[in-house]
Amino acid sequence: MTELLHPYDITQEADIMQPLDFNRRSRLKHVDRTFKSEIINIIRLTEMEKLFQVRILDDTARERFSFRPGQFVMVEVPGYGEIPISISSSPSHKGFIELCIRKAGLVTTILHKARRGAPIGIRGPFGTHFPIEKMRGCNILLIAGGLGLAPLRAPIFHVIENRSNFKDVHILYGTRQPSMLLFNYQYEEWDRIADIDLKVTVEHGDESWTGQVGMITDLLDEVDIAPKETYAIICGPPVMFKFVCNRLTKEGIQMNRMFVSLERRMHCGMGKCCRCNIGSTYTCLSGPVFDYWTVLNLKEAI
Numbered sequence: 094m095t096e097l098l099h100p101y102d103i104t105q106e107a108d109i110m111q112p113l114d115f116n117r118r119s120r121l122k123h124v125d126r127t128f129k130s131e132i133i134n135i136i137r138l139t140e141m142e143k144l145f146q147v148r149i150l151d152d153t154a155r156e157r158f159s160f161r162p163g164q165f166v167m168v169e170v171p172g173y174g175e176i177p178i179s180i181s182s183s184p185s186h187k188g189f190i191e192l193c194i195r196k197a198g199l200v201t202t203i204l205h206k207a208r209r210g211a212p213i214g215i216r217g218p219f220g221t222h223f224p225i226e227k228m229r230g231c232n233i234l235l236i237a238g239g240l241g242l243a244p245l246r247a248p249i250f251h252v253i254e255n256r257s258n259f260k261d262v263h264i265l266y267g268t269r270q271p272s273m274l275l276f277n278y279q280y281e282e283w284d285r286i287a288d289i290d291l292k293v294t295v296e297h298g299d300e301s302w303t304g305q306v307g308m309i310t311d312l313l314d315e316v317d318i319a320p321k322e323t324y325a326i327i328c329g330p331p332v333m334f335k336f337v338c339n340r341l342t343k344e345g346i347q348m349n350r351m352f353v354s355l356e357r358r359m360h361c362g363m364g365k366c367c368r369c370n371i372g373s374t375y376t377c378l379s380g381p382v383f384d385y386w387t388v389l390n391l392k393e394a395i
């Protein structure tokens with residue numbers, strides 16, 4: 094007889110072994126609606142990041158679930174906690190969503206131990222989105238640093254699927270080292286097949302790396318920017334988008350044509366718990382996507 098595998102590989106984690114329990118909605122103060130879901134596939138991207146394909150179990154809810162590029166969901170691992178994660182797949186794709194998750198702490202570590210078929214809960218989608226409809230007929234710069242490629246992937250898919258709606262599209266991506274590059278199996282598709290100019294750089298190369306070495310702002314030297322007809326979407330650590338947005342401002346792009354995703358610690362995702370606010374602005378409701386002008390006017394946002 095084959096031994097039944099526990100949906101999470103928690104055999105080494107005696108201190109956090111708790112029963113998986115979905116019947117605790119009544120005990121949670123902040124639940125809107127949690128969709129019971131399952132992890133249907135797991136793809137290791139790097140040592141720290143995995144891509145999870147997640148399917149909502151209820152057929153009608155799954156069919157109805159839709160989101161815009163830049164939005165996030167709250168992912169609940171029953172018994173462990175709930176965390177905000179950007180949706181990384183194409184908004185037009187039905188059936189399952191993809192979440193690229195870096196191992197950071199308690200919940201993400203237990204998710205990294207999940208096996209196919211593991212149950213999770215999904216609430217959402219939440220938050221503002223990249224106003225990609227506004228960018229029709231213009232050039233687009235899609236710029237990501239490190240894990241920032243996870244939220245950027247949904248707008249990349251949107252642009253690819255609607256390629257004729259946009260003029261020149263550039264993806265600029267940078268990480269610290271080659272082993273940290275995410276989704277490198279898709280670069281050829283983006284670059285060659287979708288007619289998108291892709292430039293990748295790493296801060297520190299290794300013997301296997303034949304590509305560019307340098308900072309993400311160096312990649313902007315190689316792009317001809319027509320500021321009046323260009324929009325930019327920038328995802329990454331705040332320090333990165335500060336440098337990138339300053340540089341784009343010097344190129345003449347208006348601040349309200351640059352959009353960034355601002356991540357704060359979140360708990361409820363819907364304006365009730367006051368965990369995510371910057372002054373009187375709740376990033377879960379008014380964000381995570383803001384234009385750069387708004388970000389500069391939010392005190393201590395970056």
Ligand SMILES: Cc1cc2nc3c(=O)[nH]c(=O)nc-3n(C[C@H](O)[C@H](O)[C@H](O)COP(=O)(O)OP(=O)(O)OC[C@H]3O[C@@H](n4cnc5c(N)ncnc54)[C@H](O)[C@@H]3O)c2cc1C
Binds near residue numbers: 177201244359
């Ligand atoms: C809107 C939004 C979208 C996000 N999208 C993604 C995504 O697509 N992929 C992904 O891997 N992560 C994403 N994050 C970050 C993710 O939510 C955190 O890494 C996660 O909550 C950590 O939970 P944990 O229990 O594993 O870690 P904890 O045990 O709670 O904390 C471990 C470490 O992670 C840090 N941390 C906790 N929350 C955050 C946060 N919100 N931002 C940055 N650092 C944090 C803590 O300071 C601590 O150092 C997103 C966050 C937000 C707000």
Ligand code: FES
Binds near residue numbers: 363367376377
């Ligand atoms: S996460 Fe609760 S108010 Fe924003």
